[in-house]
Amino acid sequence: xxxxxxxxxxxGGGASPGRRPEGGGSPRxxxxxxxxxxxxxxxxxxxxxxxxxxxxxxxxxxxxxHLRCVRPVMREPPAPTEEWxxxxxxxxxxxxxxxxxxKRAKRAIRTMxxxxxxxxxxxxxxxxxx
Numbered sequence: 001x002x003x004x005x006x007x008x009x010x011x012g013g014g015a016s017p018g019r020r021p022e023g024g025g026s027p028r029x030x031x032x033x034x035x036x037x038x039x040x041x042x043x044x045x046x047x048x049x050x051x052x053x054x055x056x057x058x059x060x061x062x063x064x065x066h067l068r069c070v071r072p073v074m075r076e077p078p079a080p081t082e083e084w085x086x087x088x089x090x091x092x093x094x095x096x097x098x099x100x101x102x103k104r105a106k107r108a109i110r111t112m113x114x115x116x117x118x119x120x121x122x123x124x125x126x127x128x129x130x
Contacts, residue, residue, distance in 0.1 A: 029057040034086075035069035035112045036119050060089040069115065071108035087112070 032039055033055065040055040056077045057064045063086050067074050071087060078084040085095040090105035097105065 030064045033066045034063045035116050058086040059083040060085040071111045
């Protein structure tokens with residue numbers, strides 16, 4: 001039986017947005033959170049967020065995220081020697097995840113996109129009419 005999840009393909013339409021170029025090497029990770037767009041080195045954030053601006057970088061691609069922004073939710077970053085892959089890479093099957101895990105990753109991507117859209121709307125509203 002084929003257990004692929006073709007009916008719920010919302011992985012981003014193609015390659016992971018932070019896909020590493022072929023040929024390997026050690027590409028640099030993004031310096032801004034993929035969800036909120038804020039500089040990962042800048043502490044602070046919305047009320048209730050981690051005050052240190054803790055972040056996590058994908059081991060499979062170049063994307064980086066604040067812990068407060070990444071989905072599925074992470075309470076703390078993985079240990080420095082531990083590998084972690086983002087939902088985009090899981091959804092694309094780049095991490096050899098099972099179909100059920102890819103489906104969860106696709107839901108996480110939708111949630112991160114919704115959060116990003118709300119943050120953009122909030123920023124545009126705060127800026128007022130131009």
